[in-house]
Amino acid sequence: MDSIFKTGFEALTWGNIIMLVIGLVFIWLAISRKWEPYELLPIGVGMILANLPNTGLLVQPQDVGGEIGSAGLLGTFIEYGLLRYTILPQLIFLGLGAMTDFGPLIANPRLFLLGAAAQIGIVVAFLGALALGHFGIADFGLREAAAIGIIGGADGPTTIYLTSQLAPELMGITAVAAYSYMAMVAIIQPPIIRALTTKKERETYMEPQIRHVSKREKIFFPLVCTILVILLVPRSAPLVGMFMFGNLIRESGVVERLSKSAQNSLINIVTIILMLSIGASMPGDLVMRKETLLVLALGLIAFSCGTAGGVLLGKVMRLVTKEPFNPIIGAAGVSAVPMAARVAQHLGQKENPRNFLLMHAIGPNVAGVIGSAVIAGAFLTMLL
Amino acid sequence: MEIDWVEAWRIAGIGFGLVFVILAALAVVTWLLRLVLNRNNGDDEAENKK
Numbered sequence: 001m002d003s004i005f006k007t008g009f010e011a012l013t014w015g016n017i018i019m020l021v022i023g024l025v026f027i028w029l030a031i032s033r034k035w036e037p038y039e040l041l042p043i044g045v046g047m048i049l050a051n052l053p054n055t056g057l058l059v060q061p062q063d064v065g066g067e068i069g070s071a072g073l074l075g076t077f078i079e080y081g082l083l084r085y086t087i088l089p090q091l092i093f094l095g096l097g098a099m100t101d102f103g104p105l106i107a108n109p110r111l112f113l114l115g116a117a118a119q120i121g122i123v124v125a126f127l128g129a130l131a132l133g134h135f136g137i138a139d140f141g142l143r144e145a146a147a148i149g150i151i152g153g154a155d156g157p158t159t160i161y162l163t164s165q166l167a168p169e170l171m172g173i174t175a176v177a178a179y180s181y182m183a184m185v186a187i188i189q190p191p192i193i194r195a196l197t198t199k200k201e202r203e204t205y206m207e208p209q210i211r212h213v214s215k216r217e218k219i220f221f222p223l224v225c226t227i228l229v230i231l232l233v234p235r236s237a238p239l240v241g242m243f244m245f246g247n248l249i250r251e252s253g254v255v256e257r258l259s260k261s262a263q264n265s266l267i268n269i270v271t272i273i274l275m276l277s278i279g280a281s282m283p284g285d286l287v288m289r290k291e292t293l294l295v296l297a298l299g300l301i302a303f304s305c306g307t308a309g310g311v312l313l314g315k316v317m318r319l320v321t322k323e324p325f326n327p328i329i330g331a332a333g334v335s336a337v338p339m340a341a342r343v344a345q346h347l348g349q350k351e352n353p354r355n356f357l358l359m360h361a362i363g364p365n366v367a368g369v370i371g372s373a374v375i376a377g378a379f380l381t382m383l384l
Numbered sequence: 385m386e387i388d389w390v391e392a393w394r395i396a397g398i399g400f401g402l403v404f405v406i407l408a409a410l411a412v413v414t415w416l417l418r419l420v421l422n423r424n425n426g427d428d429e430a431e432n433k434k
Contacts, residue, residue: 109411116407123396133385216421378399
């Protein structure tokens with residue numbers, strides 16, 4: 001007999017149940033372990049809401065022909081914020097720009113190269129995903145491989161931006177992988193750094209003081225970056241343009257209200273919407289697919305190779321620079337701002353209590369953000 | 385799935401190469417910026433002292 005009232009129980013699948021558990025684990029990690037709580041908490045809630053059946057929350061406006069009142073809240077966020085206009089990652093970049101101090105990078109521009117070297121993880125995972133496609137293990141083509149590779153940039157908004165355009169069906173899992181690995185940077189990076197460096201290298205003392213960077217330099221930097229990078233890779237404009245605009249409103253010193261809004265209210269609101277949407281992009285059947293596990297594995301490989309790339313170039317720079325150079329800071333080139341820089345600081349201080357590497361590590365850290373946005377723009381140019 | 389490996393390596397090479405070239409160019413431009421702006425700063429300071 002058909003009932004006029006339906007609970008969610010009858011439509012609940014095993015996939016939904018597993019995703020509910022994963023959502024609860026994310027919330028536990030955020031609250032109890034304080035692992036990236038600003039990301040993992042709303043992602044966990046998004047997963048739970050999306051996997052409770054018959055809610056209508058995920059109905060997108062296009063599914064109901066734009067009929068008023070028929071679309072669900074999360075479906076509307078996903079369609080307008082991520083899939084159709086990709087507004088949310090761009091706004092996050094604006095906020096991040098307003099929160100970023102390029103001073104350490106401007107003070108020592110050589111550190112740009114470490115940010116570039118750490119992008120090697122993206123290339124390794126890109127080719128790795130294609131190899132899986134080649135051998136028939138997974139159904140990954142060029143676009144999917146690029147979306148998976150970008151996880152190695154360790155930059156959530158860039159991953160979301162690229163994936164939503166190249167392989168929207170992978171958006172949920174690539175974003176969750178990127179944020180999860182960013183949260184686990186303190187676990188993933190130290191063994192790789194230790195394996196690739198000697199104790200003597202890790203103990204290297206670097207003067208904590210960086211040179212004073214003038215206000216003029218800080219104002220000119222985002223303008224020069226915007227023009228140069230976007231001229232060379234026009235498709236990076238949505239990310240690089242917003243990042244540098246955010247930074248300019250911070251450094252200009254004349255629009256303090258805008259700067260404060262971008263650093264606080266704007267990024268907080270957008271983070272809530274973006275992370276809920278990402279969590280909601282993880283339907284129950286996702287965990288049942290082998291591609292999900294392969295994406296997670298490739299993301300970890302990408303992240304690890306990126307760390308290795310930065311550290312290895314750090315070792316080369318140690319050989320060619322006159323001043324003492326600690327290769328640990330190369331690991332911060334994978335973005336994951338500021339967690340990767342904190343890992344370098346923590347590890348460096350553990351090896352040599354006199355060390356204070358944070359300011360040095362912030363340089364490659366923010367260079368990595370620019371680097372991953374550039375490679376995302378390059379992928380979009382070549383694959384769209 | 386049929387993969388065009390020539391195309392794949394071309395995309396990977398261009399992507400990674402571009403990142404290196406652009407970030408190296410930014411490093412040079414940042415260094416030049418410092419030279420130009422600090423020279424101007426020096427002029428300003430000298431003028432202020434007068």
